[in-house]
Amino acid sequence: MPAPNGMAVFATMLPTTLLVVLAALGGLLGWRRPGLPPSFHRWLGALALVGAASAALVALRGVALSTNGVGLAAYAGGVVADRFSIYAVLLLCGTGLLAILTSGAAEERLGSRLPAYHALILTATAGGTILAVQVEMGMLVVGLGMVVISLVGIVAMEKTAEAPGVAAFRSLVSAGIALALMLYGLAIVYGATGSTDLAAVRGQFLHSAPLEGLGLALTLLGLAYLVGAPPLHHWMLQVASASSAAVAGTVVSLAVAAGGIALVRVTVSGFSATMVLAGVLGAAACLYPALLSVVAGSVRRLIGLGACLQGGLVISALVGSGRGSDLKPAGGVIAVLFGLVVFVLAIQASFQAVARMEEDGIGGDLAGLRGLARRSPMAAVLLSLGLAGLAGLPPLAGFLVRILVASSAVDGGYAWVAVAGVAASAIYAVVVLRWIGAAYVEDEELPVVLPRTPRLASVVGLACALFGVVAMLLAGPLLYAADGAASVLR
């Protein structure tokens, strides 16, 4: 491990520091100067996220100059700045930026708590960046705790309404269970291996005993909470159903992004012995929400289940993160990194469609959706592109992600995981077609409504939706970036 130096500390922790400092500043200003306009906080948050992303890009220069070919390490090797962490920080900052830019849709409901909402988005992103740079159990717990507490806080911002309050409480309980599971798991792993360093742990797990296996399983379950994998998926459905659309989009997309990053870092860097477990969990996490979607009664729940399905695909892809056929590295990590970009944007687009529908006074059940294309064309376009992205229907990039995930799983020797992922995607796609069909073909005599959704949120939502098509066309460069990021984990 290279010796810590100033450049390494700067490179690894600058994005996190920037985000935390500006979150504190934003919160302080919101408290001391309540008269500041919401747009001020929005642009302050955006500035923080762009700054953090820029810092990550600066670190990329340092990584390129590093002599060990991997990256820069700091704090006794607890955190590293490598291509993976930079990719992850950029993804998280992008996700946070989308959340900030679409916060206008929740402005009315959040009221004076808007500055705190923005500050929590920044701290959640900062937690995610810690998950991206950590390679040590202590930092993993810190990062995960920061993300989880911030996300629960974001949901709780809408405490004045009953349903979001309940959702926040349930999220808190689920988060507590997840953190406890992960802590127990890490404690067992530490007890078995005597090390908190993930790379060291990896080296000692070649002949894992049952107790060590339990430790790995508990850790994986705790981490899978963030991507909405069963059995800890209820919080995501609750948030998707109860919170306002902007808040739900923020929480779910940040959770999936941070959870995906953490899962990659932990399973690939340290817990490669958990692949069978990841396979079982991934298959279950794909099939269960897909089956539940058949009886989904509202579009919000459908989106929530779609987000859980994306989480299942992330876990499924990880089984293909080791050696593949011909002893070449399988493409699981590349699939996850490419997929996370696509998933985050599809989730945001879907929730923006819901926000638009709510603003236009359109119900979110199947009956309410009838004739949506005529009543609110923008909402219909957003919803169909968002849901199609979640379902992996072409020409959206979610389709390509399915192919990459299935390929990785088969290459890793887990063809049954690929079958489960494909089957789940097909089931979910049929359900999505039913909902999209209702929006476009059912005649509805209700009058056409004029949109009232804030312009910025709509534009961002539409951009997210259209990115699905763009990502398909630009899959080559995006996969090149993902490959560069994944290469350091091999």
Added chain:
Amino acid sequence: MNFLAQTSSTATTSGVTFPTLVLTAMVWSAVIFALVALLMPNQTQDQLRRMKSLGSTGAGAALFFAIWAVETQVSEAAAGTGGIPGGDLLEEHNWLSSFPITSSYHLDVDGMALSVILVVSVVFFCAALAAWRNQRHVKLLTVCLLTLETASLGILASYDWVLFLLFWTLAIAPVYVLARAFGHGHRARVATRYAATSLVSAGLLLLAAVLIAFQSGAHSFDMSTTPVSLPGDGEAVAFWLITAASLLAMAVVPLHGALLDLEEDSTGVLSAIFAAVLPSLGAYTLVHVAVGFFPGTSGSFSLFFAVLAVVTVVWGGLAALRTDDLRRLIGHVGTVFMGLVLLGVAGHTTIAITGIMFLLLARGLVIGVLMLLASLIQERTRRVHISQLGGLAWQAPFLSAFWLLATLAAAGVPLLAVFAGDFFILTGSFPAHRWASTVVLAGTLLASGVLVWTSQRIFLGASRDTFERVRDLGPLELTYLGILVGLIVLIGVVPGHFAEVFQNGAGYILFPGAA
């Protein structure tokens, strides 16, 4: 080499190389028009007319490039390269190289693809013309039809698994939306059932593609290297995955329910497309991919295909005899044709595969005409059941004439399109499967007999007062039906125009090394 062939080939002028874009233009032109239609207003009658013009022009553009591609291959047939991939129409550009399995934008065609490309583009063009009468959901119809055409042509021109799967799955959403918007009866259930079936077939194809990419050791989604050799049971597993997906799409017995319901519960233009195009795509996949990738494996299972052919043809013929619904009857006749395709696969000879190509070309045209005519009859008489019809020849002589011609073509009468396909398939399959060929021939005759009998029931007999005000075909209907029927006659009279291309294509499928 004629003019078309010269212009399609990669041309070099003063050191500048111009890429061939005929197949790209053929595949994407329709969806480009669909995108334009999507952005156009559709409130006034003028705007609706513009939208319909756009639909027809988009389909026409795709037809233009399809004919260009076909004629390029026909002109190369004399040199022995027409009908074989890797010719002047080849387009290949790197797409995904940063993943353990590489993928490229690879378009190409062989004889098998050309036969279906021609019928798909013609049927879509005629359907776009036929859709001029429609006044409901005009934008939706235009956009979905053009998207479906791009998806269909894309399937036929793809030589990369990712592209192939993309187009295969892209076809599902437009079919679902169209069936749900323009269907009747249990349209939502029927559309959902078909979408579920198609997604299952897409999933099977995806698994097969991944299996082939890894087990072949190529680590590539490229589809141009045939035959594929996989270790252990991999070859059989991949073959059966592709075959199962193809059979689902072909709607052969006992997997025919979803497509038949779709055809029955859709309106005229759509049922013509669904019946003429969708099963052909399945048949193309079976022959081009399953047999083409694994000629040895498919040959060893020829008995399975022979039995399935017999079951499909006999079932289809008997079901046609029993049904009273005009559109369902045509659907059953289409199933009988698919039984013939299966017999051709069982025959596993160059002549039988050539016959399949002729049959798919002819079948699409004949079934398309019959479905369009059936919808015109139902639209004019407001009757769905055959038993409620009769004596229409008095009011609609042109309609009757077109129907009779299509019926005779379906029956395999010489000098009409289907004859060549029937003849080659039966000739090519008879030596290997004598009993199956005999039974299939009998089943085909039964279906033809039912069609002729139906013609008699619908058009002959005394004129009925209830149908006194039934209109004959108008100029628009005469135009698009004339195109289809003209092609049926033309292919029947000069099948030799395509014979060499198809024969080369068949040789490439069965003996790729030799080609």
